[in-house]
Every structure is written in C-alpha cells, then in structure tokens.
Amino acid sequence: MIKTSRSDIVMFLIGFCSLFGGFAIAISMIMADPKCRTSFCLDKPIGSPRYYLVLVSVYVFYGYILALGAATFVIRRTHKLDTFFRRRLSLPRFGSTSRRIHFSLSIGELVFVLSAAALLLWKFAYFAQWYFRNGVTTRPGQKWAASFFNLLTHALGHPLDVFIGFVLLPVSRHSPIASFLHIPFDGALRVHRIMGYAMFVWAAIHVSSFLAKTGLNGAQTYAKVIFGIGDPFKDLHDHMQLFGFLAMLSFILGFIPALPWLRRRHFNLFYIAHAFMLVMIAFAVVHSTTNFYYAVPGVILWTADLLLRARARMANPAGETHLDRVAREECGYIRMDIQTKTPFAFTPGQYVFINIPTLSPLEYHPFSISGSTTRSDTDSVLSLLIAASWKSTEWTNKLAARFVTHTDAEAAGALHNRVDAPAVVIEGPFGHCGFDVLTGNLDVVACFVSGSGVAPAFGLAHYVAAHILADGKKAPRKVLIFWATRAPYPHRTSFIADLYALFPPGVLEFHIFDTSHKEMQVTTTHMTTDNNNKPSTTALQAAASTLSLASTKSTPSHSIRTITAPALHPGVRHTPHRMAVPTVFDQLIRPHLGPHNRIGVFICANETLRMAIRDAVYETETLGTTVLVHEETYEF
Ligand SMILES: Cc1cc2nc3c(=O)[nH]c(=O)nc-3n(C[C@H](O)[C@H](O)[C@H](O)COP(=O)(O)OP(=O)(O)OC[C@H]3O[C@@H](n4cnc5c(N)ncnc54)[C@H](O)[C@@H]3O)c2cc1C
Numbered sequence: 001m002i003k004t005s006r007s008d009i010v011m012f013l014i015g016f017c018s019l020f021g022g023f024a025i026a027i028s029m030i031m032a033d034p035k036c037r038t039s040f041c042l043d044k045p046i047g048s049p050r051y052y053l054v055l056v057s058v059y060v061f062y063g064y065i066l067a068l069g070a071a072t073f074v075i076r077r078t079h080k081l082d083t084f085f086r087r088r089l090s091l092p093r094f095g096s097t098s099r100r101i102h103f104s105l106s107i108g109e110l111v112f113v114l115s116a117a118a119l120l121l122w123k124f125a126y127f128a129q130w131y132f133r134n135g136v137t138t139r140p141g142q143k144w145a146a147s148f149f150n151l152l153t154h155a156l157g158h159p160l161d162v163f164i165g166f167v168l169l170p171v172s173r174h175s176p177i178a179s180f181l182h183i184p185f186d187g188a189l190r191v192h193r194i195m196g197y198a199m200f201v202w203a204a205i206h207v208s209s210f211l212a213k214t215g216l217n218g219a220q221t222y223a224k225v226i227f228g229i230g231d232p233f234k235d236l237h238d239h240m241q242l243f244g245f246l247a248m249l250s251f252i253l254g255f256i257p258a259l260p261w262l263r264r265r266h267f268n269l270f271y272i273a274h275a276f277m278l279v280m281i282a283f284a285v286v287h288s289t290t291n292f293y294y295a296v297p298g299v300i301l302w303t304a305d306l307l308l309r310a311r312a313r314m315a316n317p318a319g320e321t322h323l324d325r326v327a328r329e330e331c332g333y334i335r336m337d338i339q340t341k342t343p344f345a346f347t348p349g350q351y352v353f354i355n356i357p358t359l360s361p362l363e364y365h366p367f368s369i370s371g372s373t374t375r376s377d378t379d380s381v382l383s384l385l386i387a388a389s390w391k392s393t394e395w396t397n398k399l400a401a402r403f404v405t406h407t408d409a410e411a412a413g414a415l416h417n418r419v420d421a422p423a424v425v426i427e428g429p430f431g432h433c434g435f436d437v438l439t440g441n442l443d444v445v446a447c448f449v450s451g452s453g454v455a456p457a458f459g460l461a462h463y464v465a466a467h468i469l470a471d472g473k474k475a476p477r478k479v480l481i482f483w484a485t486r487a488p489y490p491h492r493t494s495f496i497a498d499l500y501a502l503f504p505p506g507v508l509e510f511h512i513f514d515t516s517h518k519e520m521q522v523t524t525t526h527m528t529t530d531n532n533n534k535p536s537t538t539a540l541q542a543a544a545s546t547l548s549l550a551s552t553k554s555t556p557s558h559s560i561r562t563i564t565a566p567a568l569h570p571g572v573r574h575t576p577h578r579m580a581v582p583t584v585f586d587q588l589i590r591p592h593l594g595p596h597n598r599i600g601v602f603i604c605a606n607e608t609l610r611m612a613i614r615d616a617v618y619e620t621e622t623l624g625t626t627v628l629v630h631e632e633t634y635e636f
Contacts (some may be wrong), residue, residue: 008180014304015069015176022297023062030055030293039240040288042158053130057123058293061162064119065169065297068112072181083628085111086434088614099615109191115141116166116195120159120202125298128155138327149213156206161291163199164281167192168298172305173353173430178539182432184349186633200255207248210241240287247283250276267636268363309427322421323356324381326403331487333452334386334400335494336367338424344382345373348460349433349602349630354384354423359402363395368456368604368632369429370495372466382426385495387452433460434601434630438467438475442628443597444587445476448581450484450611453604456632457481458495460602476600480509480593484579484609486516491572499568511588513579585620593625605631 030051034043043054085108091101105113131151170177170188177183214225223229226241228564254276257263263270284291324339338354346369353364371383388400403422435458437445445464447457461479468475482488490512500509593599599620603613610631617627 010182011176013175014174014301015180018176018297018300018304018512019062019069021059025296026058026062026293027055029289030058036237036289038286038289038292039237039243042288042290043508049134050130053127054290054293057126057158057162058290060122061165061294064115065165069113069181072108072183076182077490081581083626086629088629088631090614090618099611100618101615102611104190106187106562109187112191113194115199120162123159123162124155127158128152131155137291143216143218144216145217146213149209149216153206153209153213156202156209157288158290160199160203160206160284161294163195163202163286164284164291165294165298166195167199167277169301172301172310174305175301178430180433182434184434185431185636186629186631189636196258200251202598203248203251207244210244220294222300243283243287247280247287249285250280254280262636306489312427312636313425321424321426323403323424324421326399328388328400328404329385329494330489330492331485332386332387333487333493334396334404336384336386338382338384338426339421340380340382340426341378343374343380344369344426344429346372346429346459346463347433348437348463349632350429350431350459351454351456352384352428352430353424355427356399356422357423357425359398360395364425364427365395366430366636368459370455370458371462371498383458383495385452385455385458385493411605433600433602435628437464437600440600440628441474441598442476442600443594444478444480444589444592445600445602446480446482447578447602448482448484448605448609449603450605450609452486453606453632453634454481454483454485454493454495456604457483457602461499461508462495462502465499465508468504468507469502475507477507478509479503479507480511480589480592482511482513482579482588484513484515484605486514488516490514491569491574496569500571508571509588510569511584512572512574514574514576515578579609581609581616582619585616588621590623596624596626598626598628601627601629602632603629604634 002423009497030043031046034044034046043051045051086106088106089103089110093100114295128151169191170183175188177188178185194275198233211222212221214222226240226245228242229599254274257266257270257273281291281295285295321340323336325335325337327335336354349368351366351368353366355361355364365388366386368384370385372380373383374380385397386399388396391397392401445460447460449457461481464475464479496510499510589599601617602612603610605613614629617629621627
C-alpha cells in the first residue's frame, strides 16, 4: 500500500483546484458571460443550439478527467490492480523471434491513450453530425465540395481544444499527476508525446481542410482570407483565420525541435523552442474560445508548479547550497557532492534538476540522486554521479573542465566550506519509483543498470541502508545490484565503498559485468555459480585475471584527474563479460526467493538489456513470484 505524505496532500489540493477550479471557470464563462471576447465563440449567444454542444462537451471532458483521476487513485492503492496497470505491454514469442515483443507503453498508459482517443473521436462525431445536419447550407454559387470542406474544417477544429487539455496536463515538474497519482515521469512524458504527435497530425488535417475549402471557394486569395489584406482591422472577429495561422505556425516552430532526432542532439534548442507551444495555445484561445475551457486545468497546474519552484528557490537560495566536491572517479564518471544546510530527503528513483549559475545561468539538468548524507545539523551532502559529455560545448563537459580537481585530497579540500564555492540551485526531488522499496513488503530488490544508469541504484541502496540504520523498518532482505559497464575500474567507484560501509553484512550484493573485456575471448556469456550460489572458481579466476589485466593496462588519459578509491570490496563480484540476464535471474536472484515472495526490479539500462530483463521478469512471474518493476530511461 502506498503511503500518503504531506506533499501528496498539497498535490491533491493543487489537483483539486486545477480540476474543479478549471471546471468552474469554464462553466461560468460559458453560462454567465454573454460577450464573445475572442475571434470565435461557438457557445455564444447563450442558449443557442451550439451553446449546448459546447456545454455538453465541457461536462464530458471534466467528467472524464475526474473519473480517470479517481480510478488511478484507487488502482494505485490496490496492489494487484497497480501491478497489472504498470505492466509494460508485450506480445508472446512467435515465429522465429527469440524473445517476447515488448512495447514502451504500460497497460495503464494504453488504457489512457485509447480512452482519450475515444473521447476525441466522440467530440469530432458529435460536432460533425450537428454541422452536417444544421450547419452552413450551400449558398447560391458555392460549390458543394467547398461547403463540405467548410463543415469538415469546423468539425475537425473542435477536438483540438481537448488535445490542448490533454497535452498540458501531464508534464509539469511539481505535478499532482506525478506525485499524488504516482505516475512515473517518463510514463507521463510518453503520453504527452503521443498526444502531442496526434494533435499535430490532427491540426495539420484541420489546416488542410481549411486550405481545400478556401481553394475550392475560389472567391478570395489565401492571403486575403488569412491575413485580411486590404480589410481594415475592425475587431478580433474578423481575424479568426489569422490567429489560426499564427497558432499553427507556433505549433510547427515548437514541434519540429521536439522530434526525437533533434531533441536528443540539440536539447537546449528543443527546450527554448517548446515555449512556442505556449504561444500556440495563446493564439489558439484567441482563434476560438473553447480552447481556453480545456486549457484552464493545465494552466493552473503550470502556475502552481512555477509558484512551488519559486518558493523552493526562496526557501533555499542559491548561496545556501554550493559545490562541496567535484571529482572524476577512476571509472570516468564525475562525483558531485553538493553541500546543503538541511538534510536532503529523497526516495528511490528520484532525481533533481541542477543549475550552477556560474556555469550557465539558465540551464537546469536532471540527475538521479545517488546518496544523501548528514554530517551535522547544518551540514549535509547530496551526491550525484554524472557522465560527462565528450563535447566541449555541453554542460556536463564544462562542469568537469571547470570544477574537477586533480587529486582526491584536492577534491576533498578544494571547495568544502569555502565562501567562494560555486552556488548550486537544486530543484526537486521529483519522480517516483514504481514500487515502494520499504513498505511494499519486498523480499528482494534487484537493480539492473548499465553505464551511468548505476546512479539511481546507488541512491536506492543508500536509501535502504539509511532506513535499516535509522529505525530498522521493514526493508528487503537483499539488495542486489547488477551493473553492466565498459568503464575502467568500475569496482573502485567511491559510492560502492560508501554503501558497503553503511549496510549490515549480507544484505548488499554488487555484481559488475565488465563489458570492456571482450578481448579476453570469453567463450560463454553465461556465468557459472557453485552450489552456494557463489560465482564458481573459474568465474572468480576469470574475474581475478581480468583485474590483474586491468591493473596492467596503460593509464587512462584522464588518470591525472582520478581519485584514489578503495580496492575491490569482498562483496563486489566482478564478471569480465556481458550480463546474461536469464542466468542472472536463475542463479543470482531466484535462490534468494521463496514461494510467494515479492521482488522489486529497478531498471536503468540500455534498450537491449531492458528487453532481456522484461523477458526474465515475465518468466519469473509465471513461476508465481510477484515482480514489481520500475524503469528509468534518463529520457526527456
Ligand atoms: C530523470 C533523469 C535522470 C538522469 N540522471 C542522470 C544521472 O544520474 N547521471 C547522469 O550522468 N545522467 C543522468 N541523466 C542524463 C543527464 O541529464 C544528461 O546526460 C545531461 O543533462 C546531459 O547534458 P549535456 O548538455 O552535458 O549533454 P548533451 O550532449 O547536450 O545531452 C545528452 C543527452 O541528455 C539530454 N539532455 C541534455 N540536456 C538536458 C536537460 N537540461 N534536461 C534533460 N535532458 C537533457 C539530451 O536529450 C541528450 O540526449 C538523467 C536524465 C534524466 C531525464
């Protein structure tokens, strides 16, 4: 059962205001405001037949959101349903496929997308039937086709307001949808993207129909119809097409940089250009009032988000938190410790947005929390593990170039408690793990991570250790971390030593699958274990030989900036080849599970590994074990 925290209650109130406040604003504008204040008000005059169409569709939209929110709330608090709806869609193996076919959508997300699509199509059909039965009649001399496209353009325009309602809802940072309804951020983002793409296609069809109608009409040029060239500007009502055009133009400007190829390569461009979406909504509202009726809940959510972020900034001004230590680990990743005045509380899977004004005043970057330590009442440390980009223009590269110091001793002393230590703005924590690590009655938690995806696994383990130490709350019997990495000397990552110092013996197991050692020509990718489920002598010998091989390797180019870390901890198992997921499940996880046990699987790994893990999860479930899964993709 998921516990309700104070911030959940705040989020509930925000969600409540957004939904019921939005509804109240929309309904009072429809029913009580007799004036049309934008280019086009379908609901005016009050009491006209079209007024009732608008009213009914607004009731349906808000009713749908309320029902969806209530259903999600109940599902989140009912374990079986929650597990079912969080499950990713997959199809059984067929033909020559060696594994199941997995989709990124969960069952819950699919249900939302399908039901939202049904609502959108209903709205289109509802207005289309009215237009075609009662709408514009063919004027003398007007072509039938022009009249048809005129009606179609109007009918197609209506669902776009519902689209605006849907795309605005899921993705603000402090969001009741994420916090109160425990929707993982990447899931909310997936739905946001699907809705955004569908809205773009729908808007393009709406515009095409308008262009067809205007062309077929033939009475006026496109320029005259859209820009009203030659007509004096009387009031907004004469310029509906102009605002529609501006809305579509803004949509295109915001949409193109959001396409995956561009977004991944030019994230800042995408981020800035996405502001055009707000411009698009503003023009859309002036184009037709109904857009506003559906946008209000989203606008309230975003306003609340901005206020909460401003409040957090004021409560914790940049000077209060600053860099304490930035060091490059031997594995190549950057460990960034941020000194805070108050302990930084977090839960597994959470991340923060970091801004270092001296590095870039505007850029905020998300990083998973790898640990949080309290040194004294007024001195705490939030720790992050960061993979620096190789491109010198990128933020993480600049971070390394600017702040990484040359030795551990320098790193430890360089910034700690210095008045000129660079200030850091922290926003968050945000995000939710798909299962509750402490209260979910889990027997085992297994983290499958690759590359810098190990960062949230460190955070999860740190969280469990801190709770075991603090109050011995029910924690999993075993925390297993399986890390696939090409990084050099991964076993010497300082977080590993930190964790082993915190955990009671026998709880934490750390398995490193070192994929940089393909040159050893390991003939099998399956790891062997002895009867006690320890890696067999051969596996250990292979690991040992790899380690000695590693130690004789030429010094990595960044070695000048390394920190000295403890040697391989006895609890760390080092395997010099790829991770064979089925074998890991068979030999390293299932032995820890009894009948009817529950396991939480946390994944922050590359696509190939993720698919293999989903297969193994499926197999494990068929054996009667309850498996709760959380996937983190590091993707925006
Ligand atoms: C929830 C979440 C948690 C993350 N946790 C970690 C972590 O613990 N350790 C780690 O090394 N990396 C983590 N990342 C990835 C990290 O945020 C990016 O690698 C980093 O922002 C790259 O910035 P850059 O400008 O140096 O590199 P770029 O080369 O510009 O970007 C590399 C990739 O990061 C994405 N990205 C760039 N800037 C941003 C931004 N401001 N916000 C979101 N995404 C951006 C881009 O889409 C691109 O695909 C996380 C990402 C997310 C979404």
